Amino acid sequence: ETNYDALLVETRGAVGLITLNRPKALNALNARVIEELALAFEAFEADDAVGAVVVTGSERAFAAGADIKEMADKTYAEAFLEDFTPTWRRLLACRKPSIAAVAGYALGGGCELAMMCDMIFAADTAKFGQPEITLGIVPGFGGTQRLARAVGKAKAMDLILTGRMMDAAEAERSGLVARVLPPERLLDEALEAAEKIAGFSRLAALSAKEAVDVAFEGSLSEGVRLERRLFQALFATEDQKEGMAAFVDKRKPAFRNR
Numbered sequence: 001e002t003n004y005d006a007l008l009v010e011t012r013g014a015v016g017l018i019t020l021n022r023p024k025a026l027n028a029l030n031a032r033v034i035e036e037l038a039l040a041f042e043a044f045e046a047d048d049a050v051g052a053v054v055v056t057g058s059e060r061a062f063a064a065g066a067d068i069k070e071m072a073d074k075t076y077a078e079a080f081l082e083d084f085t086p087t088w089r090r091l092l093a094c095r096k097p098s099i100a101a102v103a104g105y106a107l108g109g110g111c112e113l114a115m116m117c118d119m120i121f122a123a124d125t126a127k128f129g130q131p132e133i134t135l136g137i138v139p140g141f142g143g144t145q146r147l148a149r150a151v152g153k154a155k156a157m158d159l160i161l162t163g164r165m166m167d168a169a170e171a172e173r174s175g176l177v178a179r180v181l182p183p184e185r186l187l188d189e190a191l192e193a194a195e196k197i198a199g200f201s202r203l204a205a206l207s208a209k210e211a212v213d214v215a216f217e218g219s220l221s222e223g224v225r226l227e228r229r230l231f232q233a234l235f236a237t238e239d240q241k242e243g244m245a246a247f248v249d250k251r252k253p254a255f256r257n258r
């Protein structure tokens with residue numbers, strides 16, 4: 001049993017729900033929060049009853065960035081030696097699909113955390129940005145890479161070089177956000193989508209995520225080759241037989257993850 005200080009971690013049906021809970025600091029990501037995020041993702045990855053993960057914050061802030069107070073006095077040597085990359089890798093190693101449900105500020109490391117999830121649902125109150133340049137630094141949790149891939153060079157340069165914020169409508173237009181919702185619908189819709197994903201064959205869901213991730217990271221030919229392998233491999237599963245038989249029989253499939 002892990003005791004979380006800065007997160008609320010629970011399961012809702014087949015969904016693992018992580019709520020950032022440092023309200024006084026607008027959920028700023030300090031070393032403790034980042035470690036707990038890795039632990040929570042690892043716990044859900046290991047829990048067979050969980051098929052998808054939702055990460056959310058508060059109404060006011062998903063997360064307002066890495067913790068500036070914690071970083072303010074760091075030397076280069078300290079920053080270099082305290083590398084969060086291995087910790088983020090533990091979160092990114094989760095094969096189960098994840099949704100960031102974002103209301104309010106998702107700035108700096110907060111925007112970067114949202115982008116580490118497989119998709120972002122945003123309340124119409126959401127504000128995304130990489131304001132690091134205003135602090136004399138640059139994004140440090142993958143923002144220059146993931147934002148550029150998500151929204152293209154022009155918008156990424158605009159946001160990262162000026163430090164300005166982008167609202168939910170612009171974020172959806174730009175391809176950063178999958179769905180924009182009224183704030184009171186945000187969490188329910190994310191949980192419903194996650195529950196839906198968790199209800200499919202886990203073999204198919206994990207394969208789909210893996211294949212789309214390669215589209216984001218690798219070359220087209222490499223991605224198409226991987227996709228074809230995964231597609232073909234799923235014909236070795238009972239869930240493929242069940243899914244297609246159910247379609248032909250006009251009934252609901254009963255997936256058993258085998």
Ligand code: CAA
Binds near residue numbers: 066067109
């Ligand atoms: N780190 C530490 N504390 C933070 C914080 C952060 N990133 N963001 C907000 N807080 C704290 C504030 O210091 C304040 O605490 P006190 O009450 O003790 O003063 C509290 O949260 C509430 O914040 P504000 O009073 O500033 O609230 P606001 O409504 O006036 O403004 C805001 C909201 C525009 C988000 C503003 O808080 C802000 O600009 N925050 C910083 C955003 C930022 O620069 N993020 C990037 C961080 S660097 C980074 O993330 C590096 C990386 O990529 C790895």
